[in-house]
Amino acid sequence: xxxxxxxxxxxxxxxxxxxxxxxxxxxxxLRAYFLQVLKSGELTELIQSQYRTSVELxxxxxxxxxxxxxxxxxxxxxxxxxxxxxxxxxxxxAAKLLAPILDLPLHAVYRDLTSSKPFVWVQxxxxxxxxxxxxxxxxxxxxxxxxxxxxxxxxxxxxxVLGFVGVDSQxxxxxxxxxxxxxxxxxxxxxxxxxxxxxxxxxxxxxxxDQSRQGNDLLLSLDKNIQYIAEKELQAAVTLSQxxxxxxxxxxxxxxxxxxxxxxxxxxxxQRSETDPDAWxxxxxxxxxxxxxxxxxxxxxxxxxxxxxxxxxxxxxxxxAYHIASHVIHDHGSYGWLDVANIIKHSSNIGASKxxxxxxxxxxxxxxxxxxxxxxxxISLPAxxxxxxxxxxxxxxxxxxxxxxxxxxxxxxxxxxxAYSSIANGxxxxxxxxxxxxxxxxxxxxxxxxxxxxxxxxxEKTAGIMRDMLKQVVAPGGTGTKAAVEGYVVAGKTGTxxxxxxxxxxxxxxxxxxxxxxxxxxxxxxxxxxxxEPQRMKFGGEIAAPAFSRMANAILNYLHVPPDAAPAxxxxxxxxxxxxxxxxxxxxxx
Amino acid sequence: xxxxxxxxxxxxFVPVILVGLGIMMIYSASSIAAxxxxxxxxxxxxxxxxxxxxxxxxxLVMMRIPYGFFKRCAYPLWGASIGLLVLVLxxxxxxxxxxxxRWLHLGPLSFQPAELAKLSVVILLAYCLAKKENxxxxxxxxxxxxxxxxxxxxxxxxxxxxxxxxxxxxxxxxFVMLFAAGIKKRFVLGLGSIGLVAAAxxxxxxxxxxxxxxxxxxxxxxxxxAGFQIVQSFLAFGSGGFFGAxxxxxxxxxxxxxxxxxxxxxxVIGEEMGFIGVVFVIGLFVTIVACxxxxxxxxxxxxGTYLALGIxxxxxxxxxxxxxxxxxxxxxxxxxxxxxxxxGTALLVDMSCMGILLSISEQCHFMGKA
Numbered sequence: 001x002x003x004x005x006x007x008x009x010x011x012x013x014x015x016x017x018x019x020x021x022x023x024x025x026x027x028x029x030l031r032a033y034f035l036q037v038l039k040s041g042e043l044t045e046l047i048q049s050q051y052r053t054s055v056e057l058x059x060x061x062x063x064x065x066x067x068x069x070x071x072x073x074x075x076x077x078x079x080x081x082x083x084x085x086x087x088x089x090x091x092x093x094a095a096k097l098l099a100p101i102l103d104l105p106l107h108a109v110y111r112d113l114t115s116s117k118p119f120v121w122v123q124x125x126x127x128x129x130x131x132x133x134x135x136x137x138x139x140x141x142x143x144x145x146x147x148x149x150x151x152x153x154x155x156x157x158x159x160x161v162l163g164f165v166g167v168d169s170q171x172x173x174x175x176x177x178x179x180x181x182x183x184x185x186x187x188x189x190x191x192x193x194x195x196x197x198x199x200x201x202x203x204x205x206x207x208x209x210d211q212s213r214q215g216n217d218l219l220l221s222l223d224k225n226i227q228y229i230a231e232k233e234l235q236a237a238v239t240l241s242q243x244x245x246x247x248x249x250x251x252x253x254x255x256x257x258x259x260x261x262x263x264x265x266x267x268x269x270x271q272r273s274e275t276d277p278d279a280w281x282x283x284x285x286x287x288x289x290x291x292x293x294x295x296x297x298x299x300x301x302x303x304x305x306x307x308x309x310x311x312x313x314x315x316x317x318x319x320x321a322y323h324i325a326s327h328v329i330h331d332h333g334s335y336g337w338l339d340v341a342n343i344i345k346h347s348s349n350i351g352a353s354k355x356x357x358x359x360x361x362x363x364x365x366x367x368x369x370x371x372x373x374x375x376x377x378x379i380s381l382p383a384x385x386x387x388x389x390x391x392x393x394x395x396x397x398x399x400x401x402x403x404x405x406x407x408x409x410x411x412x413x414x415x416x417x418x419a420y421s422s423i424a425n426g427x428x429x430x431x432x433x434x435x436x437x438x439x440x441x442x443x444x445x446x447x448x449x450x451x452x453x454x455x456x457x458x459x460e461k462t463a464g465i466m467r468d469m470l471k472q473v474v475a476p477g478g479t480g481t482k483a484a485v486e487g488y489v490v491a492g493k494t495g496t497x498x499x500x501x502x503x504x505x506x507x508x509x510x511x512x513x514x515x516x517x518x519x520x521x522x523x524x525x526x527x528x529x530x531x532x533e534p535q536r537m538k539f540g541g542e543i544a545a546p547a548f549s550r551m552a553n554a555i556l557n558y559l560h561v562p563p564d565a566a567p568a569x570x571x572x573x574x575x576x577x578x579x580x581x582x583x584x585x586x587x588x589x590x
Numbered sequence: 591x592x593x594x595x596x597x598x599x600x601x602x603f604v605p606v607i608l609v610g611l612g613i614m615m616i617y618s619a620s621s622i623a624a625x626x627x628x629x630x631x632x633x634x635x636x637x638x639x640x641x642x643x644x645x646x647x648x649x650l651v652m653m654r655i656p657y658g659f660f661k662r663c664a665y666p667l668w669g670a671s672i673g674l675l676v677l678v679l680x681x682x683x684x685x686x687x688x689x690x691x692r693w694l695h696l697g698p699l700s701f702q703p704a705e706l707a708k709l710s711v712v713i714l715l716a717y718c719l720a721k722k723e724n725x726x727x728x729x730x731x732x733x734x735x736x737x738x739x740x741x742x743x744x745x746x747x748x749x750x751x752x753x754x755x756x757x758x759x760x761x762x763x764x765f766v767m768l769f770a771a772g773i774k775k776r777f778v779l780g781l782g783s784i785g786l787v788a789a790a791x792x793x794x795x796x797x798x799x800x801x802x803x804x805x806x807x808x809x810x811x812x813x814x815x816a817g818f819q820i821v822q823s824f825l826a827f828g829s830g831g832f833f834g835a836x837x838x839x840x841x842x843x844x845x846x847x848x849x850x851x852x853x854x855x856x857x858v859i860g861e862e863m864g865f866i867g868v869v870f871v872i873g874l875f876v877t878i879v880a881c882x883x884x885x886x887x888x889x890x891x892x893x894g895t896y897l898a899l900g901i902x903x904x905x906x907x908x909x910x911x912x913x914x915x916x917x918x919x920x921x922x923x924x925x926x927x928x929x930x931x932x933x934g935t936a937l938l939v940d941m942s943c944m945g946i947l948l949s950i951s952e953q954c955h956f957m958g959k960a
Contacts, residue, residue, distance in 0.1 A: 011887055013770040014899055018883040021906050025876050028913040029869060035827040035917060036865035043828020047842070 058169045060148050060441075062183035062215035064162060064176075066224040067259075067436060073162050073176065075148040075169075079131045081122040085115045087141030094139050098122065101133045124167060125149050150176075156266040158227050160282040161220075161381070161434065164269045173280055175218065175434070177382050182438060182446075185215030214441035221257035221436050226250055229554045230260035234529065237547035238264045241512070241534030247283045247413045248547070250555065253421035253517055253526040255451040256430030258379070258414075259555075285377075285384040288410035289530070292497025293347045293479075293540070294515045295406030298419060300340060300352065301466045302367035303359040305458040311340045311465055315351045322350040327398040329353055345472040347479050347494065353401030361400045365392055368403070370457045371419040372429050373411050379432040387411040406497060407505075417528040420515045423467060424491070424523035426460040428453045467491050471520050474545075483514055483545035485553045487563035491523075492516015492548065494540035499533070509533050514544035518552045524561050527551060598951050600881040604874050605649070605944045608929035609642045609937070611871070612855065616932045619843040619850035619858040634851055634932055641934040645941030652945025653952070657894060660946070664717035667710040668740065674703035675747035690751050690924075702935040704748050704756045709939050711741055711760055712900030719771045720893035733773045734781070737764060754792060754799060755923030759907055761785055766903050767896065806921035819854075822847045823916050827860040827868075834864030851932045853924060856916045871930070872913070879906045882947055890953040898950045901943045 035043070064073035081102070088094050095110040102109065102123045112120045124147065126134070131144060150165045163174020171180030230248045238246040250260040261284045267275040281287070303309040317335035321328055331348050343351030356364050368374065368389065376386045389409040390399055402408040414432055422429045431452035438447040458466075470491035473480040480494045495513040498505040513530045517523040529544040529551065537543040616638050621631035630636075677694060678684035684691035685700065693700045718737060719727070727733035741764050749757040765785065769778055793799040809817035809824070826842035829835065840861035843850035850858050859867050882902030889895045905928050912927040914920035926933050928940045 007892075009772045010770060010892075010895060013772060014883060014887055014895075017766060017770060017899070017903065018879070021879050021883075021910070022876070024906075024910040024914075025872055025879075027919070028910065028917065029872055031913075031917045031919055032827065032860065032865055032868040032872070035824060036830055036860060036868065037832055039824075040828050040831040043825050044831070047825045047829045 057145065057188045058148060059185035059187060059213040059215060061150065061165070061169050061185065062217040062441070064183070064218045064220060066158075066220055066222045066227070067257075068223060069219070070224045071153050072158055072220065072222070072224065074151050074153060076151050077146045078125045078149040079128075079144040080124045080147045081126050081131070081134060082143055082145055083113055083115075083120050083122050084141045084143075085113050085120060088113055089140060094137075094142070097137050097139070098134065098142075101130055102126065152269045154224060155268045155270060157224060157231065158220075158222055158261065159267050159269045160263040160280065160284075161222065161261050162269065163282075163382075164272055164280075174282060174381065175220070178380050179218055179435070179438075183215040183218060185441075186213040188213055216441070216446055217439045218435055219437040219439060221252075221255075221259065221434055222261065223259050225558055226555050227260040227262065229558065230262040230551055231264070231266060233547050233551040233554070234262045234264050235266065236550075237529065237531055237543055238534075241531055241537045241543045243512075243531045243535065243543075244533040245283065246532060247287070247528075247530040248551065249284050249413055249417045249528050250551070251417045251421050251432065251526045253424035253523045254430070256418065256421065256432045257436070257451070258432060258434050259525070261414075261434070282381060282383075284413045285379065285381055286412075288385050288387045288412055289511050289532075290409065290497045290500070291406040291411050291416055292495035292511065292513065293349075293406055294416060294493045294495035294513055294528075295409065295411075296344060296347065296352045296404065297423060297466060297470065297493050297515075298368065298371050298373075299356045299359070299364060299404035300344060300469075301423065301458055301462055302364060303355045304340070304465055305367070305462040306359055306363055308358045308360075308363075309340060309355050311469070314339050315343060315348075315354045317343070317348050317350045320350075322353070324353075324398045324401055325396070329398075329401055341469045341472055344469045344493065345475075345478045347473075349401075349405040352405045356400060356404035357397070361392065361395050364400060364403065365389075365395075367457070368409070370429070370455065371422065372454070373409065373415050373419065377412075377414055377418055377432045379414060379434055381434060384414075385412055387415060406495060413528050413530055416513075416515055417526050420492075420517060420528065421523075421526040422457050423463050423470070424517035424526050425463075427456050427458040427463040429455050429457050467520055470516060474516070479539075479541045480514060480516070480545045482541060483516060483548045483552075485518060485549050485556065488518050488552070488556060488561075489520040489564050490516055490518045490549070490552065491520035492518075492545075494545055496538065496540045510538050512538060512540040512542070512544045514540050514548045516548060518556065519561065519564050521564070524559065525552060525555055594951065594954060597881045597884055598948060600877050601885070601944055601947050601951065602649075602653075604878050605929050605941060606646060608871070608874055609645065609941075611859075612930035612932075613638050613642060614837065615855055615858050615862070615930065616851045618838045618840065618862060619847075619855060620932070622843075623851075637934070638932050638937070641937045644934075645937045648938050649941040649945035649948070652942050653948035655945075655949060656953075657897060657946055657949045660713050660897065661717050661893060664710075664714045667706075668714045668744075671703060671707040671710040672743060672747065674701075675707060675744065678703050679747065679750060690753060692751055692753060699934070702933070704751070704753055705935040705939045707744050707748065708756070708760060708763070708904055709943065711744060711763060712904055712943075713897065714740060715764065715767045716893055716896035716900050719767065719896050720891070727771050728774055730774075730777060733771065734768060734777050737768065749792065752796070753924065754796075755911070755925050758789060758923075759911065759925065762907060763900070763903055766907075767900055770899055771896070802921045806918070809918060819847075820918050823854055823857040824918060826854075826857040827917065830861040830864045830867075832865045834860075834862050834867055837862050853912065853926055853931060854916055855930050855932070856913060856927055859930075860916075875906070875909045875928075878902075879909075882906075885947055885951045885954060888954040889950050894950045894953065898947055901947055905940060905943060 061075040063071055066072055091113045095106055095113050099106040099109045112122050161174055163176040164172055165176050166172050171177040230250055234246045234248040246264040248262045251258055263283045265279045267279040314337045317331060317338050320331045320334035329349050331350050335346060335348055338348060338351055374387050374389055376384045387410040389403060399408050418432050431454050433449055436449055437445060440446050470493055471489055472478055473493055474483050474490045480492055483490050483492050492514055497511045499509040499511055501509050511530060511532055512534050515528040517526040527548055529547045531543050534543050613635060617635040620634040624633040625631040678691055685693040685695055692702050692704060694703060715737060722732060745757045745760055765781060793803060805817045809820040822842060826847055840858055842861050843858050847854055847857055859871060879902055882898055886895050886898035889898055908925055908928050911920060911925045915923055926936050
């Protein structure tokens with residue numbers, strides 16, 4: 001009986017254990033249900049994310065053209081070498097074969113080929129010869145993807161305006177940077193999945209990027225040939241005077257379109273790594289300078305516009321030394337009584353400061369701002385400077401005098417040429433523009449920029465008076481006679497400003513400049529030429545004026561502008577202005 | 591109700607089905623890795639098929655040996671196991687794989703003494719418990735202490751390898767067997783708490799065990815590091831869904847799921863055969879356990895009862911622990927899934943166990959039928 005009893009107890013315990021097992025197996029089943037039915041979707045999503053790897057491919061970057069459709073910046077297709085490290089059978093041998101072709105250290109290639117990643121770039125943008133040699137090796141696990149490489153077919157031309165791109169085709173400077181989002185297009189992600197053998201394969205294959213993802217093209221206002229002329233003549237002036245650098249801008253005074261924007265020294269963006277980063281800057285907008293005598297045009301125009309001074313008024317020029325409080329203002333020559341035209345013609349600082357005194361500093365400041373100084377022009381280029389002048393309440397009588405002849409105020413070359421354009425076109429301050437059109441890859445116009453008048457600064461009458469005075473500068477006896485162009489009347493002004501050096505004005509470092517327009521009575525071009533720190537021929541009239549002359553001569557010829565005898569205003573240009581919508585919103589801006 | 595022929599058919603055929611399924615899934619899980627490592631995609635398939643045949647041979651031999659024979663084997667087998675476990679620890683004889691010495695190499699074959707040790711513990715406990723009257727088992731010095739003294743050295747040798755999982759499994763096996771034998775409740779509780787304290791100490795002693803435990807508690811916290819394995823297992827189960835991706839179409843086994851053909855074979859089944867496949871496998875194990883329990887309850891003598899129970903607890907525990915691990919219910923342990931996971935020693939031992947069960951069932955009395 002004892003045995004029976006123990007047997008029963010044993011049976012009971014075994015049943016208990018059996019039940020325990022059934023409970024455990026039920027839990028396992030429920031767990032499987034939870035993972036495989038309830039959470040299946042969530043986990044499947046997770047799994048896909050880990051199977052997928054992606055490679056970002058840059059699309060074809062848009063082309064930048066000049067106004068006539070010449071390519072300034074283009075993208076060419078080049079091949080980049082990639083590897084699926086897991087697929088390479090003999091990594092060591094492959095690395096030994098590749099390294100000399102790619103001219104890379106063996107260990108670097110070996111490291112790439114042994115990467116645990118499913119996809120690695122071995123070398124971006126290889127040459128066609130390298131690609132051919134590597135293809136001939138027939139190494140499994142290597143492949144090429146087409147990428148686009150930026151190329152500047154005109155080499156140095158307009159390099160500082162265009163800027164350049166980085167290795168991933170991202171715009172780093174200039175137009176390339178400012179318009180990066182517009183011309184770069186949509187990048188394309190290539191997804192790679194694992195095939196049945198665990199290898200990565202590209203899902204959609206590796207076709208070259210489709211059209212819809214391509215970047216937009218830009219049509220600039222620049223003219224390749226005008227740009228070339230400007231650069232050539234500027235370079236010649238800089239070389240001749242042994243200057244540090246130079247800047248020149250050619251603008252259509254009626255539209256504000258920049259036709260050329262040259263900076264010396266030049267650099268070739270195709271070989272950017274071999275050039276001095278100092279040369280990459282677009283000095284036309286990034287560098288400010290004291291304009292010197294070229295600025296007198298605006299202080300005097302303001303006084304005439306306000307009526308505080310009549311062109312026939314005479315001013316005593318103190319025989320070359322004018323005491324204001326504790327300061328002395330000097331002229332280059334010793335002048336007695338001069339009328340306004342002769343003050344400009346002989347570039348009398350004393351005369352200019354006396355004229356501005358009659359205008360009053362509040363009015364002077366207002367006009368300076370209306371001419372567009374001390375504010376960014378809003379041209380669509382990166383890193384534009386605004387320049388500055390002392391605040392009104394800190395402006396002493398002497399400071400006011402200094403401003404009137406272009407000291408104590410800083411401007412950019414672009415502001416200056418835009419302001420001269422307003423004299424040339426009869427008093428309208430135009431919005432400077434560099435991009436005329438944005439066109440998509442199918443050729444449809446995305447955006448068309450039309451000339452925009454920011455405001456009228458002075459009346460046509462005042463502008464006409466100024467134009468006549470500026471003609472005198474270039475006429476015999478003036479400071480800018482060397483700016484004259486045979487067959488055309490030139491209006492302009494020289495400037496020679498001492499640069500600030502170690503706290504004071506330097507006697508040896510100057511900025512020599514000439515700003516003007518031509519033909520004076522039917523202007524087609526407004527041009528500024530700046531020569532920074534010339535070692536010889538240190539006056540604007542000596543170095544910048546001749547450069548202006550040669551530039552203007554070549555450009556007028558190129559544009560087939562008839563020699564003077566042309567009507568007072570070119571009807572073609574006027575028509576363009578009037579038929580295209582002009583934004584008036586900014587007219588009342590102070 | 592006990593239906594002898596049905597029970598015997600289940601114990602005979604279900605393991606063979608499982609082994610067949612295992613071979614198929616091992617091939618699916620390992621062919622790529624095998625092709626890379628051994629330049630033979632069928633490497634693991636061939637070996638496991640060979641083991642499977644040997645296993646069936648073992649089963650057929652065992653079922654013809656009257657199980658009473660194992661009474662005589664109890665102590666020698668125990669001794670042999672201890673000896674082999676000592677041998678495996680001697681440097682130069684034991685083979686180190688993944689930081690643990692678990693294998694002995696015999697020519698081209700390798701052998702895992704711990705697998706044999708499990709079976710020897712079952713046989714020894716069955717023999718010792720069956721010898722004693724129920725009333726005497728209530729006495730601590732007779733019912734508990736001798737068994738502890740016999741099993742503990744074995745556990746110690748296994749934990750030194752280190753194979754914490756197998757050690758814990760043997761402890762649980764001992765505990766379940768003593769519970770079945772009817773030792774006093776307070777001994778059960780006392781032993782249970784001592785076991786827990788010992789386990790806690792062992793976990794705290796090794797930082798990687800602690801890490802495993804923390805990982806188990808929240809695998810997603812470090813899903814690319816410590817939690818990687820279990821998270822990948824989750825993903826395999828999840829992506830399989832209800833019907834599975836289809837045999838051979840799983841992707842987790844390719845690179846992400848570590849050792850998919852051994853411990854994580856159920857994850858591969860889960861991915862390729864879906865929830866249906868997993869339920870099918872669980873169902874097969876349930877029938878084996880249920881039939882084993884029937885055999886235990888109907889066996890001719892106490893030794894047969896304990897032996898059958900021990901075997902079924904051994905197989906059942908390994909199954910439940912493995913499933914718990916791959917589905918993230920238990921911390922990661924190196925316990926294979928009986929019949930399915932790749933591994934020769936385990937398969938031979940498991941199939942031998944089935945043979946012994948059949949031998950026991952041969953002498954069952956026919957309750958209900960009579």
